[in-house]
Amino acid sequence: MEPGFLLSGRYRIEDPIGRGSQSTVYRAFDELLQREVAVKLFRNDGDDLEHTRRQGQEVRILAGMGHHALVTLFDAGSDLSDPSARLSYLVMELVRGPDLRHRTAQGPLSAAHMALIGHDLADGLAYIHHHGIVHRDVKPANILLVDYSNEDRRPRAKLTDFGVAIMMDKSPAEGGGTSGTPAYLSPEQAAGEAAGPLSDVYSLGLVLLEGLTGKMAYPGAPVQSAVARLLQDPHIPEGLAPMWVSLLSSMLARDPAGRPAAREVSLALHQEVVNGAARHRLANVSSASDEEGRMRAVERYRILDTPADGAFDRIAGLAARLFSVPVAIVSVVDHDRIWFKAHHGTDVTEIGRDPGLCASAILQDDTWVIESAATDPRALANPLVAGEFGLQFYAGVPLRTPDGYNLGTFCILDREPRQFTAEDTRTLEDLAAIVMNDLELRLQSREAITR
Known part of the structure; x- marks a missing residue:
């Protein structure tokens, strides 16, 4: 088709930008809406019923689709200005960029x-x-x-x-x-x-x-x-x-x-x-200390001063049921406090950083388990163990960001000693991954909005 041809009195044909065995795609200009478009002109073969059927099916498929990863259909029709040479076509968004x-x-x-x-x-x-x-x-x-x-x-x-x-x-x-x-x-x-x-x-x-x-x-x-x-x-x-x-x-x-x-x-x-x-x-983090970098990560996720939204309460409740423990917590470790963003089985929403076992758990690479706190030297003198709470069991998975910082933990607690198997560990890690994935999605959404 020659450049300048006015298809159906509306689409001014420009240069070809793609070609196949059954059609050619042209850059064109919509004279009515004053915008650039892509026009897919089908090979004129009225005797080929299969070819005609495929044209119709492509129109029906594209007309019913609407997705950011699919080229958008604007129009479809036939130019009958020359009765001996019917021109069937689709009009689509013009995508600027290479294939x-x-x-x-x-x-x-x-x-x-x-x-x-x-x-x-x-x-x-x-x-x-x-x-x-x-x-x-x-x-x-x-x-x-x-x-x-x-x-x-x-x-x-x-x-x-x-x-x-x-x-x-x-x-x-x-x-x-x-x-x-x-x-x-x-x-x-x-x-x-x-x-x-x-x-x-x-x-x-x-x-x-x-x-x-x-x-x-x-x-x-x-x-x-x-x-x-x-x-x-x-x-x-x-x-x-x-x-x-x-x-x-x-x-x-x-x-x-x-x-x-x-x-x-x-x-x-x-x-x-x-x-x-x-x-x-x-790769762009400065050479500051690990703790400074960790706190920047905490601030990046904006989870210290957000109101309770219940998003993690159900996951904590699920953990309590799965492991038959009275307490399950999603914690975030601040400079001097440990904040409980979800706290199943306790009304406490924060404790000091020093007595909190979560502060120790975030220093670990893997799940941190204390099966019997009363005999474990890592927790024997801890106020949560020796005091009224009577903590005897703790298992915490660090909430690790993809760039390697531990924001806090997903942990379960019990007042009775208990054994914790490798399968239990994997289950707790899966639940922690769900929490971390939710935080990542929130971060990605905020970054997309600000771009």
């Missing part, structure tokens, strides 16, 4: 950037899967990297091109075949079997691996590339961080049953984003 194929051609992306990009894409896939859609063609060329032309340098990604997507309620025959791009097909697609949501997860795994390494996992001619994944798993370099090795190994399992759902991938990558931000903050 991931062009970006990876310049070399590998950092793990931090791929975590952000992967989180967006997995979140988008989880959304469409929830709505009964399988994309079937997740590849770098269909992933647009957004450039907002401002100071926000956080990589953001949008998934586009739903031309071969299917509804999950279609018959197996409609969902089968090898629709998609050979280098990014799942093993079941390569074998001509029906593609489900976990096929998209596999393809996303190949995309992430390529972004991290700068190399396509299954290069070569289409047939060779498609068949290769039926014979061997992709090579995952040992030099990648353990989190990436574990995640990619599961996403790229040949058996779909061994792969995580897109929502699990999204959560895993979100946690990596959180951890990465914490590592970045750690």
Whole structure:
């Protein structure tokens, strides 16, 4: 199509920005709303019923979707100015920025950037899967990297091109075949079997691996590339961080049953984003003492002077029931006080730092357990043990930030000695992780609002 053509009397066509076997995407200008858009013009082939069906299905899919990681559909129609050459088209948001194929051609992306990009894409896939859609063609060329032309340098990604997507309620025959791009097909697609949501997860795994390494996992001619994944798993370099090795190994399992759902991938990558931000903050911490750094971390989470909101009370109550103990506490250790942000089984909301066992627990790398305080030299003279409270048992897990500071503890107490098994320790650590994850999410939300 020549630049300057006015499509349907509204969309002024400019230069082409993408091309496929069935369509071409142009930059265009919406004369009515005075904005730049992307126009996807379909190949004119009225005799190809399958091609026409796919056009209609792509319109229906995009019209029903609304998510930050999916390209937004604005309009769809046909230009009939020339009866002999009907022009069917979609009008979508214009995403300013390269696609991931062009970006990876310049070399590998950092793990931090791929975590952000992967989180967006997995979140988008989880959304469409929830709505009964399988994309079937997740590849770098269909992933647009957004450039907002401002100071926000956080990589953001949008998934586009739903031309071969299917509804999950279609018959197996409609969902089968090898629709998609050979280098990014799942093993079941390569074998001509029906593609489900976990096929998209596999393809996303190949995309992430390529972004991290700068190399396509299954290069070569289409047939060779498609068949290769039926014979061997992709090579995952040992030099990648353990989190990436574990995640990619599961996403790229040949058996779909061994792969995580897109929502699990999204959560895993979100946690990596959180951890990465914490590592970045750690790299910028001054050479002040550990305690000064720890108190800065406490202040960063804004939990000392916040009113009780009950968020952690239920977790403390759950711990008390699980371990059959009278007291469970979420504590934050201040300069001179220990504040109880949740206190099941006691009305006390604060104690001095010196007699509090939590102050000792935050100095530990692991769970700190005193099974019999009356005989344990670490607690024998403690006022909580020798005084009216009569503490005999304590187990506390440090609430550790991703950058290595202990804010306080998640702890349980009893007036009777008791044994604490390795399984008990893991359970208490899991509960502490829930508390810490909530604090991290609150911090991330505040930082997002202030950006």
